[in-house]
Amino acid sequence: DGGITQSPKYLFRKEGQNVTLSCEQNLNHDAMYWYRQDPGQGLRLIYYSQIVNDFQKGDIAEGYSVSREKKESFPLTVTSAQKNPTAFYLCASSIVYGPEYEQYFGPGTRLTVT
Amino acid sequence: QQPVQSPQAVILREGEDAVINCSSSKALYSVHWYRQKHGEAPVFLMILLKGGEQKGHEKISASFNEKKQQSSLYLTASQLSYSGTYFCGTEGYGQNFVFGPGTRLSVLP
Numbered sequence: 001d002g003g004i005t006q007s008p009k010y011l012f013r014k015e016g017q018n019v020t021l022s023c024e025q026n027l028n029h030d031a032m033y034w035y036r037q038d039p040g041q042g043l044r045l046i047y048y049s050q051i052v053n054d055f056q057k058g059d060i061a062e063g064y065s066v067s068r069e070k071k072e073s074f075p076l077t078v079t080s081a082q083k084n085p086t087a088f089y090l091c092a093s094s095i096v097y098g099p100e101y102e103q104y105f106g107p108g109t110r111l112t113v114t
Numbered sequence: 115q116q117p118v119q120s121p122q123a124v125i126l127r128e129g130e131d132a133v134i135n136c137s138s139s140k141a142l143y144s145v146h147w148y149r150q151k152h153g154e155a156p157v158f159l160m161i162l163l164k165g166g167e168q169k170g171h172e173k174i175s176a177s178f179n180e181k182k183q184q185s186s187l188y189l190t191a192s193q194l195s196y197s198g199t200y201f202c203g204t205e206g207y208g209q210n211f212v213f214g215p216g217t218r219l220s221v222l223p
Contacts, residue, residue: 042116108155
């Protein structure tokens, strides 16, 4: 079955530690995205990547880093520089084929930093 | 600039219709619509790319008025499964994609 995998579902870390969230897709989608969602709010774009070895900052990239070494994988590192890292992190991928557009989200990782 | 969604919340009885609006102060070239159920990831519903474009599947459809910089999502003959928070996402010229704050829809039996 094709889809997006994010692991783990829940993650707990101490303040000051870097943590890497994984995102893998087997949909053969070109573009991948990382979003952050805080309780009762919409999603905010952290980083996105249209092709391998290239990525762009979203609106809230400070304190985060990404890599895109393979088409299938787009890991997100939450660094100790991120002031309020506790949030629900969602990875997504998308593809345009002809006039159609398709986008899927992974199940998300809930990160708690204390 | 985050788009504005209205209403913030709506309660319906099964079978009733609803309209959710999304408007932006910036010129747009695409609008996306999503539904998110509590505790789950959002699900992409549709994208509208052209001014005046209308799209839909089953009883959920949307329109995009490029001149007015707004889009509307239409839910007809609502079902219990339509409950959730609906987000629009907009992309403008020279801007990153940005989500609206969401509209919470509750469908009661």
